[in-house]
Each structure stands twice: as structure tokens, then as C-alpha cells.
Amino acid sequence: NAGVMQNPRHLVRRRGQEARLRCSPVKGHSHVYWYRQLPEEGLKFMVYLQKENIIDESGMPKERFSAEFPKEGPSILRIQQVVRGDSAAYFCASSGGIANEKLFFGSGTQLSVL
Amino acid sequence: EDKVVQSPLSLVVHEGDTVTLNCSYEVTNFRSLLWYKQEKKAPTFLFMLTSSGIEKKSGRLSSILDKKELSSILNITATQTGDSAIYLCAVDAGGTSYGKLTFGQGTILTVHP
Numbered sequence: 135n136a137g138v139m140q141n142p143r144h145l146v147r148r149r150g151q152e153a154r155l156r157c158s159p160v161k162g163h164s165h166v167y168w169y170r171q172l173p174e175e176g177l178k179f180m181v182y183l184q185k186e187n188i189i190d191e192s193g194m195p196k197e198r199f200s201a202e203f204p205k206e207g208p209s210i211l212r213i214q215q216v217v218r219g220d221s222a223a224y225f226c227a228s229s230g231g232i233a234n235e236k237l238f239f240g241s242g243t244q245l246s247v248l
Numbered sequence: 249e250d251k252v253v254q255s256p257l258s259l260v261v262h263e264g265d266t267v268t269l270n271c272s273y274e275v276t277n278f279r280s281l282l283w284y285k286q287e288k289k290a291p292t293f294l295f296m297l298t299s300s301g302i303e304k305k306s307g308r309l310s311s312i313l314d315k316k317e318l319s320s321i322l323n324i325t326a327t328q329t330g331d332s333a334i335y336l337c338a339v340d341a342g343g344t345s346y347g348k349l350t351f352g353q354g355t356i357l358t359v360h361p
Contacts, residue, residue: 167347176252176336176351177291190345223289229347236282237347241290 138240139208140226146246153213153220155243159228165189166209167237168201171223183209184231216247250275254337254352262360265327269355271337272319279340281313281320282349286334294322294335327359 139158147153159166168180182190183203194201198216203209213220223244227237251274261267273281280298284291295304297313297320304311308325324331334356338349 165347167349169349169351176353177338177349179348179350182345182348190348192348225291227347231346235346236293236296237349238293239284239291241288244289 138226138228138238140224140240140243142243143241144244144246146248147216148248149217150215153216153245153247155211155213155224155226155245157209157211157226157228157240159209159226160238163228163230163238165229165231166203167227167229168209168211169225169227169239171225171242173222177225180211213245216245218247221245221247250339250341250350252337252339252350252352254335254355256355257353258356258358260358260360261327263328265359266323266325267327267357269322269324269335269337269357270319271321271352272317273337273339273341273350274318275339275341275350277341277343278315279346282338282340283311283320283322284336284338286336286354287332291336324357327357329359329361332357332359 166183169177171177179193181201198214200212223242225242226240255270282296283294295311302313311322313320334354336354337352
């Protein structure tokens, strides 16, 4: 019973490069959430997706960030032209989308921008 | 803007002590309050408290929701070194967006042998 799988665990990018973070939800879950944890801060909601649909992206920066959850394959969080301030731990969570259902979190991807 | 505040931010105790972690919230559309334990990296679920379930217990851990005071406590009795972690409180108040959680800053608990 695999949980939420994220890869890579660690990602190093230079300023201006692109970062792609992948998330495979718990088997059977069709709802995916991305959260960001900056140093010394709590987890912040970024985006909520269902298969092929973005449901709520109110926490996503307006520029350079995008997310998708295709019909087949993992969810992808994409950060274009990374800057040092993007360095953070990015967590993915999944659920079955039922009211009052807990989220299962992955181990996160630690993004470091040089 | 929805807000969740945890206290204390850090706590150091010895094995066998009892600890109480606090969480207060100001949100528009409260649905549930959740506690997670974060070791190394992945937050793992502890409890969910709703209007219909304001007290939960699992072994040495227990949690209570006070909807009048807009707060919750997490109690850990007879602490062990394995309880050392960051404890996160989160509130689901996302309206139609289930799972859109607002997290507190976390409480760093250190248990010394």
C-alpha cells in the first residue's frame, strides 16, 4: 500500500533554470494538493488539482509556477526561471476528495537554488 | 485571511514528562482541525477534530477541540524520545476546496532521555 510518492527527494538548480517536481498520489486517490514549506515557516497551500483539472490555485504565485495532474501519470509542479527565494521543501498530499477526509503527505522535494 | 497560531514554538522536556501543545485559529468557514507529526520530512496524520468529534485519543496522545474558544490542545503523556518532532496544527476552512489546509508554524518538541 504505497503512500504518496514524490521525486526527486532533493533537487539543485541554478538561478534561471527550470524545476520539475513529481508526485504520485496514493493509489485510488484522484485529488492532489501541493504545499510549500519555507525555512522557519509553516506549510503553505499552493494548489489543489483533480485529474485534468485545477480546482483551486489561490496559493500559487502568479508567475513562473504551474501545476498539472494529467489523466495518466503523476502530478507535476513546474517552476520556471527559478530564483533563490524558491528554495524550499515542496510537499504533495492526496485524498479521495471526500469531506472531512485526512490528507496523506509525501516526503517532499527539497529544492535548492544556487 | 485565515490564521492558525501554535504555542509554544519549541519545547524541551525529559522522558516521562507530560506536554500540552496549543493551537488557536481564526478562520471564516471552519470545517475541521487536524494535528500532524513531522519527523524528518513527511507529516503524518494524528487526529482530526470536527464539530461532531471534539475529543480524540490514541495511546498516550489525546486532543480536544474547543469551538467556543477557537482552539485545540494536543496532550502527550509519558513522553518518549521518539516523540521528538515538529507538531503541526492545521485547519480545513477552504469552503468548497476540501483539503485546503491552513497550517500553524508548528511546535518543535524535543524529548531528552
